[in-house]
C-alpha cells in the first residue's frame with residue numbers, strides 16, 4: 108500500500124519518522140516557510156514546497172469576499188501543496204482575534220479586554236468554539252489567537268488584545284484555546300498539541316506573543332521588557348503553562364525583548380524554557396518579519412537574523428514576502444554547518460506533529476458545508492451575551508441621587524438624547540483587526556452589525572419613546588432643547604488602532620468627546636458610555652456625569668449595550684484592569700505597593716434586571 112506516513116492508523120511518531128526520513132533539505136525548509144497570501148500561487152507553493160500561508164491583517168481574496176471565495180482560494184493553494192512529491196498539505200493561518208475579523212459579515216466579538224471583564228471562562232470557551240466554526244466556514248484551519256499578553260501598561264497599543272493585567276485572570280481565559288481546538292478528552296495526554304474532530308469544526312490555535320509582550324517599558328510596542336526572571340515567570344509566563352496543558356498547537360514569538368535580548372533570538376526562553384522545561388511539543392512560529400527585526404535597522408543582516416532565530420528555536424518563519432531569500436539563506440546556513448540538520452529536523456518534526464494531529468493529511472481540503480456558520484444568528488446572540496457581561500458600571504447616580512440605571516424605556520412624553528460619535532460608528536465599536544489591520548471608523552458597508560444607537564432605538568422606540576441623535580451637539584443646541592430630553596446617553600471614545608499605532612502616552616478621551624460630555628451632562632441627566640481599547644482619563648468629568656459605563660470594544664453586536672442600559676439584564680462586569688486617576692501613576696497594577704486607583708481592579712457596580 109501507500110507510504111506509511113499516509114496511513115492514519117499508524118502511530119503519530121511512526122508517521123513523522125517515516126515522512127521526515129524521506130524529505131530533502133529543500134522540502135524541510137519549505138515546511139518551515141510561511142508566506143503571505145498575495146505571493147502564494149499554487150505554482151509557488153509547489154515549486155518551493157511551501158508549508159504554510161497566512162493572511163496578514165486585511166489580506167483578503169477580494170473585498171467583501173463570501174465564504175465560498177475563501178474556500179476556493181485556500182483549496183487552490185492546497186492543490187499546489189498536494190501536487191508536490193510527498194504531498195504534504197499546507198496550513199493556512201489568519202488572525203481571528205475577536206472573531207474572524209478579516210471576513211465580511213463574520214461575527215465580531217468583544218476584544219479580549221472586555222472578555223476579561225466577564226470573569227466567565229465558560230462563556231469565553233463557547234466563543235472559541237463559535238469562532239472556530241466561522242473560521243472553518245472559510246476553509247481555514249489555523250488562527251493566530253489567543254493573545255495571552257498580560258498588559259501591565261494601558262499606554263501599550265495592544266492592551267485591548269490582553270485579557271487582563273492580572274496573570275491569573277489571563278490564565279483562566281485560556282479556556283478559549285479549548286474552544287478553538289476542542290477539549291482534550293478525559294484521560295487524553297495533556298501538554299501535547301491537540302485539535303479535535305479531525306479538524307473539521309475546530310482550528311489549531313496560537314498562544315502569543317511569547318513572552319512578556321505586555322510588559323514593555325512604558326507600554327512602547329515591541330520594545331524592551333525589563334524585569335527579573337522571577338517577575339517574568341510570575342507575571343508573563345503563567346498563561347503559557349495553561350496553554351501548553353490545554354494542548355495549544357503553536358506559540359508565536361514576541362517582537363519585544365527581555366532585558367535587551369530580542370525574543371526572536373532568545374534561545375534560553377524559546378528552547379530551554381518553553382520546549383524543554385515546559386515540554387511544549389507543538390511548533391514555534393515567528394511574528395511577521397520577526398527575524399528581520401532582530402537587527403537594527405531591520406533586515407540589516409538577514410543571514411545573521413536567520414541564524415539567530417532558527418538556532419533560538421523558531422520552527423516556522425512568517426517570512427512573509429521574500430521567501431526565496433529566506434530559503435536560499437537558510438539552505439546556505441545548513442550546508443555550511445552554521446545550523447545543524449538536527450535543528451531543522453526538530454522544527455519539521457514539530458510542524459508535522461501539528462499537521463498530523465489536526466487531521467490535515469486526512470482532510471486537506473475545505474468544503475462549503477460550514478458556510479452558514481459565518482455570522483450565524485446563534486453566534487451573534489453569543490456575542491451579544493458577551494457584550495452584556497463585559498460592560499462595567501463605574502458610577503450610578505450622583506451622591507444623594509437615586510441610581511440612574513437601569514434607564515426607563517418610556518420617556519413620559521419627552522424624548523431622549525443620544526450624543527457622541529461612538530453611538531453610531533460600527534467601525535469604532537469593533538476596533539482594530541476588523542476587515543483591515545488597523546480597523547476603520549464609520550458604518551459604510553464595513554460589515555454586518557448593530558450600532559449602539561440602533562440597539563437603543565430597538566429597545567425603546569416600541570415603548571413610544573422618541574430618540575434624538577446628535578453626534579457632536581454644541582452648548583447652544585443643548586440649552587435650547589434640554590427641557591425636551593428626559594435623559595441623555597453620551598457615547599464617546601477612541602478610534603480604531605492596532606499595534607504601534609495604538610501606543611499613546613496621554614490616554615485622554617479624544618476630541619470632541621470631552622466637549623460632548625460637558626455640553627450634554629452639564630444640562631441633562633446623562634450616562635456616559637466609553638468605547639475604547641483601554642482605560643482613559645475620566646476623573647475631570649466624573650462629577651458632571653450621573654452614570655459611567657466602560658464598554659471597551661464590543662464588536663458587531665452593539666445591542667448588548669442597550670440590553671443592560673434599559674434593564675433587560677443587570678450589570679455584572681468587573682474591571683480586568685486598574686482604572687488610574689492620571690497617566691503619571693502608570694504603570695500601576697493590582698498588587699502594587701503604591702496603589703491609588705480611581706477604580707480598582709475587580710471593581711464594578713451591579714444592577715438587577717428590571
Ligand SMILES: OC[C@@H]1[C@@H](O)[C@H](O)[C@@H](O)c2nc(CNc3ccccc3)cn21
Nearest residue numbers: 161162163164202251315316394395606
Ligand atoms: O498578522 C500576523 C501577525 C499577527 O498574528 C501578530 O499578532 C502581530 O504582531 C502582527 N503584526 C503584523 C504586521 N506587523 C508589521 C510590523 C511592522 C511593519 C509591517 C507590519 C503581522 N502580525
